Amino acid sequence: MRFLTYEPLSPEEWHREVMDEHSGASVEFLGVVRRMENGAPIEYLEYEAYVPMAEALLDRLIQQAREQFGLSKVYFRHRLGAIRVGEIAVIIGVHAPHRAEAFAGCQFLLEALKRDIPIWKVGAR
Amino acid sequence: MRFLTYEPLSPEEWHREVMDEHSGASVEFLGVVRRMENGAPIEYLEYEAYVPMAEALLDRLIQQAREQFGLSKVYFRHRLGAIRVGEIAVIIGVHAPHRAEAFAGCQFLLEALKRDIPIWKVGAR
Amino acid sequence: MVISLMVFAHLKPVLGAESCSVNLPEGATVNHLLERLLAEYPALREWLPSLRVAVNCEYAALNTVLHEGDEVALIPPVSGG
Amino acid sequence: MVISLMVFAHLKPVLGAESCSVNLPEGATVNHLLERLLAEYPALREWLPSLRVAVNCEYAALNTVLHEGDEVALIPPVSGG
Numbered sequence: 001m002r003f004l005t006y007e008p009l010s011p012e013e014w015h016r017e018v019m020d021e022h023s024g025a026s027v028e029f030l031g032v033v034r035r036m037e038n039g040a041p042i043e044y045l046e047y048e049a050y051v052p053m054a055e056a057l058l059d060r061l062i063q064q065a066r067e068q069f070g071l072s073k074v075y076f077r078h079r080l081g082a083i084r085v086g087e088i089a090v091i092i093g094v095h096a097p098h099r100a101e102a103f104a105g106c107q108f109l110l111e112a113l114k115r116d117i118p119i120w121k122v123g124a125r
Numbered sequence: 126m127r128f129l130t131y132e133p134l135s136p137e138e139w140h141r142e143v144m145d146e147h148s149g150a151s152v153e154f155l156g157v158v159r160r161m162e163n164g165a166p167i168e169y170l171e172y173e174a175y176v177p178m179a180e181a182l183l184d185r186l187i188q189q190a191r192e193q194f195g196l197s198k199v200y201f202r203h204r205l206g207a208i209r210v211g212e213i214a215v216i217i218g219v220h221a222p223h224r225a226e227a228f229a230g231c232q233f234l235l236e237a238l239k240r241d242i243p244i245w246k247v248g249a250r
Numbered sequence: 251m252v253i254s255l256m257v258f259a260h261l262k263p264v265l266g267a268e269s270c271s272v273n274l275p276e277g278a279t280v281n282h283l284l285e286r287l288l289a290e291y292p293a294l295r296e297w298l299p300s301l302r303v304a305v306n307c308e309y310a311a312l313n314t315v316l317h318e319g320d321e322v323a324l325i326p327p328v329s330g331g
Numbered sequence: 332m333v334i335s336l337m338v339f340a341h342l343k344p345v346l347g348a349e350s351c352s353v354n355l356p357e358g359a360t361v362n363h364l365l366e367r368l369l370a371e372y373p374a375l376r377e378w379l380p381s382l383r384v385a386v387n388c389e390y391a392a393l394n395t396v397l398h399e400g401d402e403v404a405l406i407p408p409v410s411g412g
């Protein structure tokens with residue numbers, strides 16, 4: 001698995017990525033599990049995925065984002081399994097020449113994740 | 126100076142900030158000095174500011190962004206003086222309940238910086 | 251021909267399994283498969299408006315023709331992120 | 332009355348200084364100050380369309396009345412970030 005993992009996520013690996021000298025903008029999104037889910041307090045959210053399809057779609061999506069927004073680097077990780085409140089569920093980081101492409105590229109990947117990638121919240125406890 | 130500094134910037138201080146349990150989205154922007162400036166290679170960009178005015182405007186702007194986008198935390202730092210290629214000129218980090226407010230809040234602060242905050246690129250070498 | 255069917259998330263209890271094999275006539279489409287499943291699992295009907303189907307890890311149209319050994323997945327609305 | 336004037340970035344060479352004191356009649360506005368400066372530094376004219384003026388660290392309109400001791404800054408287009 002390149003983009004999905006059952007291990008805890010940390011953005012440190014992404015933070016160590018050196019920026020290309022022609023890139024001037026880095027945008028990072030972290031999605032974190034919140035205490036309240038549908039109006040009730042929780043301890044964990046549980047995610048599952050159709051892993052081979054999610055990996056294949058993400059690979060193609062990231063290629064498309066690189067080309068469409070001129071991104072020089074993309075980092076994408078989504079955690080599966082039980083994720084505790086305050087822990088990271090998803091990291092999306094991009095480098096781009098300018099700020100507009102960096103924000104647009106990061107948001108494009110996030111919206112595509114929310115719409116098309118076969119990953120589901122399957123429970124809270 | 127709260128938001129401006131002549132020292133090198135690192136996002137580590139911001140990365141150590143714990144997220145509020147009602148926040149599910151963190152967005153961070155890094156602006157980095159690029160090799161090419163107006164078509165020519167450079168080693169450094171030099172920034173100056175009208176410091177008291179920039180600090181006062183930023184303080185108010187950040188308050189406004191907190192209220193307007195429901196941001197639970199905001200981190201804003203802009204470096205002044207000579208900044209080498211690949212080094213960070215600006216860091217804007219926000220925490221918000223959801224992704225839309227986090228992106229909108231971060232971009233609002235960045236666009237306001239670019240439009241209104243009295244900071245200038247005064248030279249390249 | 252035989253295709254393998256996979257079911258995810260909130261659809262698992264509807265079909266009572268995560269995966270199974272389905273025997274279909276040659277030339278059957280995604281739509282034929284759904285009709286067969288609806289006849290067998292009427293509770294699937296309420297999911298239909300939001301359901302997408304993937305064939306071999308690609309979203310597929312209703313008129314996509316299935317082939318022996320295809321891996322077909324029923325994809326309820328996703329909720330990652 | 333005397334106000335203090337500050338100049339930034341690419342405007343410094345136009346006025347030949349970073350700051351100076353300017354003597355103005357009571358009731359003078361930002362606009363009066365700019366007219367005085369234009370008479371003294373004609374090269375300032377090309378900056379006028381993009382110039383903003385701050386009084387005591389706030390952007391100010393042309394008709395803002397100045398007072399003894401005000402800190403007035405000429406703000407060319409900013410380029411932070």
